[in-house]
Amino acid sequence: xxxxxxxxxxxxxxxxxRPLMEEVQAIRAKILASQPxxxxxxxxxxxxxxxxxxxxxxxxxxxLDALIHQILDTGVQIKDINLGLLDFxxxxxxxxxxxxxxxxxxxxxxxxxxxxxFAGRQPIxxx
Numbered sequence: 001x002x003x004x005x006x007x008x009x010x011x012x013x014x015x016x017x018r019p020l021m022e023e024v025q026a027i028r029a030k031i032l033a034s035q036p037x038x039x040x041x042x043x044x045x046x047x048x049x050x051x052x053x054x055x056x057x058x059x060x061x062x063x064l065d066a067l068i069h070q071i072l073d074t075g076v077q078i079k080d081i082n083l084g085l086l087d088f089x090x091x092x093x094x095x096x097x098x099x100x101x102x103x104x105x106x107x108x109x110x111x112x113x114x115x116x117x118f119a120g121r122q123p124i125x126x127x
Contacts, residue, residue: 002075002077002089002096003075003089004089004090004091004096005075005088005089005090005099006090007090007099007108007124007127010076010088010090010099010101010108011107011108013074013075013076013088014101014107014108016074017071017074017076017086020067020070020071021071021084021086021103022103023063023067024064024067024068024071024081024084025084025103027060027063027064027067028064028081028082030060031057031060031061031064034057068081071086075088075089076088077089077098079117079118080118083102083103083118084102084103084104085100085101085102085103085118086100086101086102087099087100087101088100088101088108090111090127092111092127096114097111097112097113097114097127098111098112098113098114099111099124099127100112100118100121102118108124109123109124110122110123110124111124111126111127
């Protein structure tokens with residue numbers, strides 16, 4: 001059963017989530033930047049017991065995994081890690097909807113119906 005947030009609770013949760021998502025985005029960028037070097041390193045290390053670059057990459061993935069679990073533990077849903085897109089389950093007029101936040105935005109400024117997704121975001125004033 002999802003955890004439901006009021007707008008106030010969701011914005012309070014963002015105070016915890018925002019720095020975590022900032023670190024997620026930094027690690028994501030680092031991993032993507034090292035991508036051209038990663039596959040040759042994987043191929044070379046397969047038979048020789050390891051590679052320092054790969055060890056660092058594994059540490060990045062482990063930290064990324066820990067951060068994602070910390071974010072999920074708040075009750076929020078990660079919809080798109082590339083965009084840093086999060087949904088907070090909420091109730092509007094007796095039905096479930098999402099309060100929607102994207103990395104780089106301030107407080108929550110949008111909401112949408114469950115099926116509408118990011119493209120169907122509406123201003124929070126209509127919430």
